[in-house]
Amino acid sequence: MVDEEQPDAVSDAPVQRRSRMPLVIGVLAVLAALGTGGYLWQSRHAAHGTAGKTAAADLGKAELYLPLEPAFVVNFRDNDSLRYLQVGVTLMSHDPEAINVAKAADPVLRDGLVALFSNQNFSIISDAAGRQKLQQQALATVRKVVQARLGRPGIDALYFTSFVMQ
Structure with a gap:
């Protein structure tokens, strides 16, 4: 009998990729933090701008x-x-x-x-x-x-x- 050589093992299994989920979660967390900070800054800035009627009238x-x-x-x-x-x-x-x-x-x-x-x-x-x-x-x-x-x-x-x- 002839020795049958088996070819090198070729795998059709998909290559395992690293999950992108931590990256997506990190980007979303940064965007949420920036949005919250922007909202707080804007609300504080608006509160100072409307402190007095004369100040608001002067700005106009x-x-x-x-x-x-x-x-x-x-x-x-x-x-x-x-x-x-x-x-x-x-x-x-x-x-x-x-x-x-x-x-x-x-x-x-x-x-x-x-x-x-x-x-x-x-x-x-x-x-x-x-x-x-x-x-x-x-x-x-x-x-x-x-x-x-x-x-x-x-x-x-x-x-x-x-x-x-x-």
Whole structure:
């Protein structure tokens, strides 16, 4: 009898694949976490936006700017030397009436701001914290004048568009 050689074992059995189920579960978990985080962030953000009726009303109105031209130039003393300060100021409001009142009261605003700027100390306003404090004081000065004429502060922000000391 002839030896019959058996061919190498060829298997028609399917190749076992690794299951993709853990990958799908992981992707779904990440998407769920992102969705939950987005929902919580949006709901918190929306809660802050509707905190007050005036804040929501201000967001709907356009920002109006009023540059106070020309720039303020004042001199002040610093340890027996004469210093100069040039400040460009722009007012911002969402209320057109407040901008009109500020335009009409320009000489009064300028007088108050010149008095404020000329009474500064060089060592204080030469750093960022001092400039921010000066900016807050200038805003308070402007709001006081507008409040007296309009009955409400009206001016939302005051920006220094230039700030040069020498």
